[in-house]
Every structure is written in structure tokens, then in C-alpha cells.
Amino acid sequence: MITVEEAEKIILARLRDYGTEKVPFEQSLGRVLAEDIKADRDLPPFNRVTMDGIAISFKAIANDISTFRIKATQAAGEEPLSVSGHEECIEIMTGAALSPALDTVIRYEDLTIKDKMATIAIRDIKKGQNVHTQGSDKKSGDIVAAANQLITPAIISLAASLGKTELLVKTNPRIAIISSGDELVDVADKPTAYQIRRSNNYTINAVLNKHGLQADMHHIPDEPQITRKQIDHCLHNYDVILLSGGISMGKFDYIPKALDDLQVVKLFHKVKQRPGKPFWFGSHANGTLVFAFPGNPVATFMCLHRYFLTWFRQTMGLPPAKPVYAVLSNDFSFQPDLDYFLQVKLNFTEQGSLTASPVEGNGSGDFANLADTDAFIALPAHKAEFKKGEVCSVLKF
Ligand SMILES: Nc1nc2c(c(=O)[nH]1)N[C@H]1C(S)=C(S)[C@@H](COP(=O)(O)OP(=O)(O)OC[C@H]3O[C@@H](n4cnc5c(N)ncnc54)[C@H](O)[C@@H]3O)O[C@H]1N2
Ligand code: MOO
Numbered sequence: 217m218i219t220v221e222e223a224e225k226i227i228l229a230r231l232r233d234y235g236t237e238k239v240p241f242e243q244s245l246g247r248v249l250a251e252d253i254k255a256d257r258d259l260p261p262f263n264r265v266t267m268d269g270i271a272i273s274f275k276a277i278a279n280d281i282s283t284f285r286i287k288a289t290q291a292a293g294e295e296p297l298s299v300s301g302h303e304e305c306i307e308i309m310t311g312a313a314l315s316p317a318l319d320t321v322i323r324y325e326d327l328t329i330k331d332k333m334a335t336i337a338i339r340d341i342k343k344g345q346n347v348h349t350q351g352s353d354k355k356s357g358d359i360v361a362a363a364n365q366l367i368t369p370a371i372i373s374l375a376a377s378l379g380k381t382e383l384l385v386k387t388n389p390r391i392a393i394i395s396s397g398d399e400l401v402d403v404a405d406k407p408t409a410y411q412i413r414r415s416n417n418y419t420i421n422a423v424l425n426k427h428g429l430q431a432d433m434h435h436i437p438d439e440p441q442i443t444r445k446q447i448d449h450c451l452h453n454y455d456v457i458l459l460s461g462g463i464s465m466g467k468f469d470y471i472p473k474a475l476d477d478l479q480v481v482k483l484f485h486k487v488k489q490r491p492g493k494p495f496w497f498g499s500h501a502n503g504t505l506v507f508a509f510p511g512n513p514v515a516t517f518m519c520l521h522r523y524f525l526t527w528f529r530q531t532m533g534l535p536p537a538k539p540v541y542a543v544l545s546n547d548f549s550f551q552p553d554l555d556y557f558l559q560v561k562l563n564f565t566e567q568g569s570l571t572a573s574p575v576e577g578n579g580s581g582d583f584a585n586l587a588d589t590d591a592f593i594a595l596p597a598h599k600a601e602f603k604k605g606e607v608c609s610v611l612k613f
């Protein structure tokens with residue numbers, strides 16, 4: 217049996233390039249940016265007034281002028297208005313473009329205005345105050361968002377401001393989720409006393425959606441011919457297949473045999489970990505990758521996060537997720553010589569540190585426990601006793 221690190225290495229040796237495509241910028245949230253976004257002009261593009269008030273030339277202050285004749289009023293979006301001399305000002309609104317003849321803005325709160333004359337009521341005036349200077353954020357041609365990062369609301373905002381109606385993004389892999397098992401009925405169906413509703417496929421789909429991915433869902437019964445036929449169909453129509461269930465030692469676990477018959481090369485089967493020991497991974501000659509997760513819901517969930525999402529980030533050119541660490545909030549012991557992914561509830565303390573409280577539940581079939589936790593911590597195989605206060609690596613979900 218291989219270790220978690222060995223399994224990860226095998227998976228990360230199978231990165232793929234699915235190319236790029238253009239999408240409307242407002243539909244690009246969560247996708248991976250495949251181009252550098254550059255400023256099409258200076259940001260801000262003009263000297264932008266940041267307070268409602270009057271615009272003056274600072275030379276007037278240097279010459280002890282404190283009362284100004286209001287020559288005109290300029291709203292945001294209007295062509296800049298100038299003055300004929302230092303004793304004149306323009307009444308001006310936030311967002312307006314300042315004339316080159318003016319450089320300083322005094323807020324209404326710091327003025328008295330009477331008979332078209334504005335008098336400054338404060339002493340300390342700084343040249344350039346209340347002006348957001350042209351090009352002070354970015355210069356025309358500067359990169360404002362570099363390729364190979366997730367598109368966030370802030371990047372959507374930049375694309376909008378820069379007139380990028382379309383963005384070049386990485387094309388996502390086509391993904392099939394296949395659940396398996398005769399004991400599983402669909403959500404809308406009524407299970408018998410000895411059946412359950414299928415949920416893993418919906419969990420996987422929800423995690424994928426959270427990461428900007430779409431997938432098709434399929435279900436196969438525990439029947440060898442149908443198993444083979446459905447997987448064969450998916451191998452030829454998808455880039456990645458995420459299976460759950462049917463890969464252990466049961467009499468009706470037909471999936472490893474079907475994958476073998478369909479020439480999917482097994483790269484490993486079984487990892488020294490709990491949950492998820494029976495995890496199977498392989499690759500077809502046409503490039504399709506098969507992640508066959510153990511059916512127990514927590515095992516599927518953990519393997520999806522630990523292996524598939526790690527592969528996905530790197531395949532899409534994203535930097536590896538920054539490691540997160542938390543302090544164990546109580547003693548915990550785990551004897552088997554396996555890496556243990558323990559479910560925890562994370563908390564930020566008043567001292568500013570992150571703590572992890574184990575919520576063990578009833579093993580990898582206890583999916584209700586997932587709702588009470590927000591991460592796994594990785595407890596290494598070579599150790600059995602973990603003490604309160606120890607720092608552990610966190611796999612957040
Ligand atoms: N003799 C052995 N038996 C088992 C071993 C072992 O090493 N030796 N490993 C156990 C472990 S660990 C796991 S995990 C499971 C993995 O089994 P399979 O991948 O074959 O999964 P199934 O048998 O099909 O199902 C296991 C369990 O999960 C439920 N399940 C499956 N799919 C779904 C779904 N889509 N939604 C909700 N629940 C699902 C299923 O009903 C079973 O209860 O094998 C152990 N056995
Ligand atoms: O991998 Mo199994 O998930 O330990 O139950």
C-alpha cells in the first residue's frame with residue numbers, strides 16, 4: 217500500500233492542459249484567468265475629485281487668498297471647467313475631472329458660501345488634497361491582474377472598469393460523476409427499509425460547483441455489464457471521471473475489474489490513510505483520468521478534497537494552496553499505522569490563533585458529522601498520541 221504523499225505524487229504527475237476559451241466577463245467568477253489583464257488607460261484616468269466642495273489652485277493659498285468667487289459648477293462626467301485667476305474657484309462634485317489649472321479641493325464642510333463667494337473656514341490646507349491623482353493607482357499598460365489566478369469579484373470589477381467584455385479563461389475539464397450501488401435510490405424516490413438515498417454524487421457536484429466546475433451525474437447499478445458499458449461511455453465523453461463506491465472487496469464491487477477491462481491503467485489502489493483506504497486511481501490511453509473514491513461518504517469527501525482538488529489547482533496552473541495550520545484543542549490518540557484525516561471544528565481564538573477541535577463522529581459513513589465540522593486535520597501515520605497544543609496541518613472544506 218502506498219502513502220498519502222506517494223499517491224499525491226502519482227496524481228500530480230498526470231497534470232493535463234485543457235486549453236483556453238473566452239467567456240463573458242460577468243460569467244467568469246471562479247474561473248482561472250488565462251491572460252494578464254492590463255490597464256487600457258491610467259487609473260484613475262483623470263485627476264478625480266474625491267469630495268464635494270470647491271476646486272482651487274493651491275497658489276491662491278500660498279498668496280493668502282481665502283475667499284473665492286464661484287465661477288461655475290461642475291458635475292461628475294462633465295468636461296473640466298477652468299478659472300480665469302487664483303481668486304476664482306469651481307464648485308465641483310465627487311467624481312468630476314479636475315482642470316489642469318486647479319489642484320486642490322476644499323470640502324463644503326470646511327467652507328462658508330454666501331452670494332456666490334466661498335470662504336475657507338479652516339487653516340491647514342495641503343496641495344492636492346481631496347484629489348485622486350491620474351495614474352496614481354496604475355499606469356496605462358500596467359498589469360492589474362496576472363494570469364493563473366482565480367477570478368474574484370475584484371477582478372470582475374477591474375474587467376468592467378477596463379472595458380474587457382470577455383476574459384480568456386482556462387477551459388475546465390469535462391467531468392462525469394458516477395455513483396454506484398443497488399442500495400441507493402434517487403433523492404426523490406422513497407427508499408425501502410434496507411435502502412438509502414444517494415448523496416455522494418450531490419456532495420461531489422456541490423464541491424465542484426464551489427470551485428467553479430460543472431459536471432454530469434450518472435448512476436450505475438451493481439451489475440458488471442452495465443458498469444462496463446456506462447464507464448466506457450464516460451471514458452469517451454469526459455476528461456475526468458469521479459466514481460464513488462464499488463471499489464472495495466465486496467462480491468458486487470465490479471468497478472476495478474470494469475476499469476481494467478476498459479484499459480484504464482491502474483496507477484494505484486489503496487492508500488495508507490483513513491478514511492479512504494480503498495481509493496483507486498488510473499488513467500486511460502486517451503488521457504481520461506479516473507478517480508474512484510471509496511463509497512463511504514466521508515471517504516469520498518476527503519479524497520475529493522485531498523487529491524482531486526489538489527490535482528485540479530495544479531492542472532489549471534494555480535499555485536498550490538497555502539498551507540494552513542491549527543492548534544489541537546485536546547489530546548487525541550489514533551493507533552493504526554495510517555495517516556488519519558480527522559474531522560475538526562475550527563475556531564479563531566481571541567489571541568488570534570486557529571484551533572482545531574476533533575469531532576470524531578461514527579467513522580466514514582457518518583455524513584451527518586460533516587455538517588458539524590469544517591476541516592480535516594492530517595495526523596501522520598508514524599505517531600499514535602497527539603497532544604493538546606500540538607500544531608497540525610489543516611485541510612479545509
Ligand atoms: N473486507 C473489506 N471490506 C471493506 C474494506 C476493506 O478494506 N476490506 N474497506 C472499507 C472501507 S474503508 C470503505 S471506505 C468501503 C469502500 O467501499 P466501496 O468503495 O466498495 O463502496 P460501497 O461498498 O459501494 O459503499 C460503501 C458505503 O458507502 C455507501 N455509499 C456508496 N455510495 C454512496 C452514495 N452515492 N451516496 C451515499 N452513500 C453511498 C454505501 O451505501 C455503503 O454503505 O468499504 C469498506 N469495506
Ligand atoms: O476508507 Mo473507509 O472510508 O475508512 O470507511
Ligand SMILES: [Mg+2]
Binds near residue numbers: 461462463464465466
Ligand atoms: Mg463495497
